[in-house]
Amino acid sequence: MDYLGQPFVFKVRKILRYLRLYGINRTRHKALGQLHLRREYEELPARRRPIRRNQFVGLIGCGNYAYTTIAYYLTKRYGRAIAAGMDINIHRAASLAERYRVPLYTTDVEELLTLDAARIVYIASNHASHTEYAIAALARGKHVHIEKPHVVTLDQLRRLAAAMNSASGKVFLGFNRPGSRLGKIITRYLDRQAGPGMYNWFIAGHDLDPDHWYFQPEEGGRVLGNLCHWTDFVLRLAGAEAFPVVINPSRAPSSESDIAVTFTFSNGTIAAITFSAKGHTFEGVRERFSAHKGNCLVSMDDFQTLRVEVVQHKKRYRNLFRDHGHRQNIIAAAENVLRDLPYDRAQHVAHLWNTGMLFLKTKEALQQDTRIVVKGFDPRQLP
Numbered sequence: 001m002d003y004l005g006q007p008f009v010f011k012v013r014k015i016l017r018y019l020r021l022y023g024i025n026r027t028r029h030k031a032l033g034q035l036h037l038r039r040e041y042e043e044l045p046a047r048r049r050p051i052r053r054n055q056f057v058g059l060i061g062c063g064n065y066a067y068t069t070i071a072y073y074l075t076k077r078y079g080r081a082i083a084a085g086m087d088i089n090i091h092r093a094a095s096l097a098e099r100y101r102v103p104l105y106t107t108d109v110e111e112l113l114t115l116d117a118a119r120i121v122y123i124a125s126n127h128a129s130h131t132e133y134a135i136a137a138l139a140r141g142k143h144v145h146i147e148k149p150h151v152v153t154l155d156q157l158r159r160l161a162a163a164m165n166s167a168s169g170k171v172f173l174g175f176n177r178p179g180s181r182l183g184k185i186i187t188r189y190l191d192r193q194a195g196p197g198m199y200n201w202f203i204a205g206h207d208l209d210p211d212h213w214y215f216q217p218e219e220g221g222r223v224l225g226n227l228c229h230w231t232d233f234v235l236r237l238a239g240a241e242a243f244p245v246v247i248n249p250s251r252a253p254s255s256e257s258d259i260a261v262t263f264t265f266s267n268g269t270i271a272a273i274t275f276s277a278k279g280h281t282f283e284g285v286r287e288r289f290s291a292h293k294g295n296c297l298v299s300m301d302d303f304q305t306l307r308v309e310v311v312q313h314k315k316r317y318r319n320l321f322r323d324h325g326h327r328q329n330i331i332a333a334a335e336n337v338l339r340d341l342p343y344d345r346a347q348h349v350a351h352l353w354n355t356g357m358l359f360l361k362t363k364e365a366l367q368q369d370t371r372i373v374v375k376g377f378d379p380r381q382l383p
Contacts, residue, residue: 017283021304021322026072032099033068039095047094049103051117055083057334058118058142060109060133061125062087062096065147070122071100073327074334081334083117087125109133113140120337122330123147124174127225128218131156138167145333147174149228150356152220157356161349162383170343172333173352175232179332180325182306183233185317186291186298189308190237193294196268199237201230204286205257205277215256222257223366227275228359230287234263234271235355237291242267243376245358249365261362353377 006014018027057074059066062085074081084104087093097105106112113121113136120143123133131151134144150173151157164171177183190197205226208214214225238245242265252258257277264270283302291298297309303324306317336343354377365372 014282021283023321025076026321029068029072033064036067036092036095036099037064040091041094044090044094045098047105051083051103051115052080054079055081055103055117056119056338057082058112058115058121058137059085059096059102060087060112060121060123060137061147062089062092062105063124066122066124067092067096067099069326070124070147070330071096073330074122075100077327077331078334084112084115086112109136113137113142119143120145120334122333126213127220128152131160134160134171135163138163138169138171141168143169143171143333143337145172145174145330148232149220149224149359150174150352151360152218152224154357154360157353157360158381158383160356161353161381164352165345165349165382170333170336170345171348171352172329172336173232173355174329175229175355176325176329177229177233177303178236178325179328180303180323181319181328182300182303182317182323183325185306185308186289186300187237189296189298189310190291190293193296195294196265196270197237197291197293199234199269199271200290201234201271201273202288203230203273203275204281205275206281206285207277207279208257220363222259222275222277223363224359227259227261227273227362228355230273230275231261231263231359231362232355234273235358238263238265238267238269238271240350240354240376242269243354243374245374247358247362247365247372247374249362249369249371251366251369259366261366263358350377353381 059082071082080101082100082102085093085096085102086106086109088107090107093105121137122145123130124147127149130146134146137144151160213219215221244266246264248262250260259275262272286302289300295311300306302322304319304322308315357374361372361374
């Protein structure tokens with residue numbers, strides 16, 4: 001939805017609602033993000049300035065998410081941490097650089113990747129380009145943080161896993177929900193229980209125009225653009241040892257955005273994901289998670305409220321503001337690089353492969369309207 005084109009009263013109500021959901025600073029940056037996307041300069045600001053010692057981040061893709069989330073949290077945590085920003089749209093690169101005082105902005109990815117200062121590169125460009133930029137960054141000895149989805153084809157998955165397996169740089173993925181406060185609490189409670197789990201996600205997503213870039217054939221559609229968040233979460237809950245996974249799809253015949261999928265894991269865990277996009281959701285993406293495992297019942301709404309029951313014990317959790325785990329996910333990658341924290345490469349390669357294969361095969365199952373069985377990672381699958 002074009003928020004800037006809405007009536008004044010609608011915009012006021014939207015801001016007031018977001019203040020309650022996200023607080024003053026996040027709401028302000030979300031509003032500025034709408035202006036950022038439309039900004040065009042008559043005369044571009046200075047493109048290159050001296051890079052400071054503490055500026056260690058390169059940012060590929062300067063769209064709304066990079067502006068309102070990645071750059072916002074990095075700056076809030078580290079100050080002027082971004083050394084360079086790159087986007088194919090020079091006005092977006094310039095706008096982000098001006099707002100966050102980034103010393104270099106460019107449309108040339110090679111100019112960014114040759115910077116020694118950019119030790120870790122955050123990739124938030126269009127989906128089909130994520131893998132290609134990540135492989136190029138790894139070849140230059142960089143660490144990379146890749147926003148979802150990290151791949152859009154099986155060929156990309158094979159090449160990215162191989163590059164990651166042989167590179168010196170670390171790879172981090174932008175699946176933020178498991179690392180959120182409520183995501184960690186959910187995982188902790190469910191991991192304490194024995195036996196298979198029953199998991200159910202319902203998501204009401206943004207209604208997108210038919211010509212939205214998500215629907216371009218090379219970009220992966222709603223499954224790779226959205227559903228991968230929740231396929232990744234249920235995979236983490238079920239466990240990597242729960243392969244093979246049986247995928248059973250269902251979708252509305254005339255819609256790319258109304259989807260239901262069930263996953264049956266080899267350990268008996270069953271997960272269902274239902275994604276609906278039928279109209280405008282005033283508060284953004286809405287999601288509800290329910291789970292039953294052992295003696296534990298879980299119910300979570302919008303990463304703001306959580307109810308847990310274990311036999312006779314009941315516990316409620318509530319966040320002051322809605323927290324999907326973006327800050328934790330973005331900062332964790334930077335902290336790992338800055339502090340040279342442990343990094344289990346074999347484990348990360350396996351997860352990159354398993355979660356990628358799961359959402360790629362989910363897309364295939366929905367497209368072909370057929371049941372598909374997915375096997376887990378085998379190192380021999382790498383080129």
